[in-house]
Structure formats: C-alpha cells, structure tokens
Ligand code: ATP
C-alpha cells in the first residue's frame with residue numbers, strides 16, 4: 001500500500017535465492033548423511049546461487065590427526081561430486097580456503113554476548129556430560145554465522161538440530177546491522193524433509209558416534225556382511241508385521257524402486273517371510289541405488305587433478321564473494337586502513353574504500 005495514496009508502489013525485483021550449507025569432514029558419509037542432508041543439497045543446487053563447503057575448520061575441534069583430516073577433506077569432495085553435486089551449478093569449496101571467514105568471525109565475536117553461546121546446545125550437551133569443551137566448540141556458532149553471512153546466503157538447509165544456530169546467526173547479524181548499518185543479509189533456515197531420521201544397523205539413529213552406520217561408498221562385500229548382521233526382532237516369521245516399525249524395511253524403502261517397496265510392505269503385512277530375504281533385498285537395492293555414484297567415484301579417484309581443479313575454482317568464486325562482504329563489514333565498523341592501503345581489495349581488484357561514511361556506503365541497504 002502506498003503511504004500517501006499518491007505514489008504507486010514499484011514492485012521490488014525478487015531477491016536472488018542464495019543457498020549455503022556446509023558439511024563436516026569428520027568421517028566417511030553414511031546413508032543418514034546422504035538421505036538427511038546431501039540429497040537436499042543436490043536438489044537445491046539449481047537455485048540462483050548455491051555454495052557448499054567442506055567444513056574443515058569446524059572439524060578441527062574433533063579430528064586431531066593432520067593426515068586423516070587431509071584425507072577426509074579429499075574424500076568428502078570426491079564423494080559429494082560423485083553423488084551428484086555439480087560444480088557447474090554449485091560452488092564447492094573447502095572452508096579454510098576462504099580466510100576472510102575467520103576475520104569475519106572476529107568481527108562477529110565482538111558483538112556476541114557470552115550468554116547466547118552458553119545456551120547453545122552443542123556446548124551445553126558436552127558440558128552436561130562432563131566432557132572438556134574448548135573455545136573452538138564454544139564459539140562454533142559464531143564461525144558458523146560467519147560461514148553463512150560471508151556469502152549473503154538467504155537459505156540455509158539444515159536439520160532440526162541446527163535451527164538454533166541459524167537463530168544465533170540472525171541475532172548476531174541483526175546486532176551488527178543495528179550498530180553499523182545494513183551490512184549483512186539475514187538468512188532463513190530451510191528444514192530438510194524426508195530421511196529426517198535414518199535408522200542405523202541397531203535401529204537407533206544412524207550416527208558415526210554410535211558405530212551403527214552403513215557408509216555410502218564402503219566396500220560392497222563388507223557392507224553385505226554388516227547388513228546380514230543387522231539385528232531384527234525375534235517374533236515368529238508367520239506373524240504379520242507393520243513394515244514402518246521395522247528399521248530394515250525403513251532402510252529398504254529409502255533405496256528400492258516404488259513397485260518393489262510396495263511388494264515388500266505387502267509381505268510384511270501378510271507375514272510368513274524371513275528377515276534374511278529382506279536383508280538380501282536391501283543389499284541389492286543399495287548396490288543398485290548407489291551404482292552410478294560408485295562409477296563416478298571410481299572415475300574421479302583415477303583423476304585427482306579434476307577434484308583439485310573443482311576445489312580451486314570453487315575457492316576462487318567463494319573468496320571473491322566473501323571478500324566483498326568482508327570489505328563491507330570492515331568499512332562499516334571503521335576498519336578502513338587495510339582497505340586504503342590496498343591490503344584488502346574490493347571488486348575488480350580496486351582498493352575497497354569508498355570514502356563514504358561507515359555502514360551507509362554500500363547502497364545495498366534493507367537486507368533481510
Ligand atoms: P556425529 O555422530 O559426529 O554427530 P553424524 O553421523 O550424526 O555425526 P553429522 O556430521 O552430525 O553426522 O551430520 C551431517 C548431516 O547429516 C547433518 O545435516 C545431519 O542432520 C545429517 N544426518 C546425520 N545422521 C542422520 C540420520 N541418521 N538421519 C538423517 N540425517 C542425518
């Protein structure tokens with residue numbers, strides 16, 4: 001509605017959708033990671049812009065062996081591309097290749113109340129369990145906020161457990177904007193749907209920490225052994241069962257084509273089948289489901305330069321964007337010396353200073 005009745009509102013052009021998400025390289029990806037997260041990244045990669053990063057700085061709080069970390073980062077990149085992440089659509093990069101993000105973390109840290117971090121569950125959980133927590137874990141939501149804000153992300157696909165951290169990010173961005181002008185774009189969480197809780201071999205949530213995983217790219221013979229050992233209930237074979245109550249069926253239904261899934265559900269309801277049959281069907285269905293990805297993975301492994309080239313190009317694109325946002329933030333809060341001396345550079349390689357008053361200079365106000 002026009003404010004004074006005289007002006008016709010000009011419709012704002014739709015804001016571009018910028019999707020961002022990071023995944024920690026703390027172990028090989030399992031079916032829970034794929035159905036709970038990676039599949040959604042791939043679905044969303046055709047947004048206006050999509051940024052996906054391998055969160056090696058976050059992983060440093062848990063992976064303390066340098067060689068292992070290096071290998072995990074490489075494997076994560078190969079796995080993601082093999083699973084369908086397309087570097088022509090999405091910018092895929094390694095978090096530590098964009099040092100602008102750690103500088104942005106500091107700027108945000110100066111507006112972060114301690115109490116806010118004390119309420120964050122990753123830290124609280126560890127403390128409640130009496131485990132030692134380092135400052136890295138404590139301040140992890142601030143690094144995560146910088147990860148998001150550095151790319152002007154508008155949409156962050158997350159699981160339920162990460163919604164709190166997006167709220168922290170919005171809080172910090174809001175405070176900074178309030179103090180210094182409209183610098184940051186406030187992101188929105190997008191809850192990932194389906195595969196919300198993939199069960200592990202023991203029926204609990206599949207998780208690296210519970211040692212109950214089936215990994216996306218593990219050796220098929222080893223995986224078959226694991227599947228054949230999955231614990232099942234001990235009710236007699238002939239008793240009809242509800243398929244949705246059985247973790248074996250839940251896993252099968254994620255992989256099997258619709259018609260096979262319906263047939264299997266019917267078998268459960270009628271009774272008179274053996275879990276051995278379901279396990280064999282699951283072995284086959286999962287081999288089929290990931291067959292193409294396995295083939296792509298084999299090709300990528302044989303061509304290590306290709307993955308390097310993808311990550312290098314991704315880092316360049318990501319850095320250019322983060323550089324812009326960081327310059328905006330530096331200018332806004334008065335850190336302009338580096339900008340004037342050309343230590344940090346704005347767009348097109350020009351020194352980033354504009355000479356305008358702090359925080360009001362970008363002409364990109366009204367971020368939400
Ligand atoms: P950890 O045990 O160290 O927490 P994890 O196996 O739970 O590891 P994360 O690295 O925490 O894996 O999760 C990466 C992504 O995969 C997150 O988006 C998370 O929501 C999703 N995810 C992990 N496990 C499952 C699962 N069992 N079902 C659905 N999504 C999952």
Ligand code: MG
Pocket residue numbers: 207
């Ligand atoms: Mg987890």
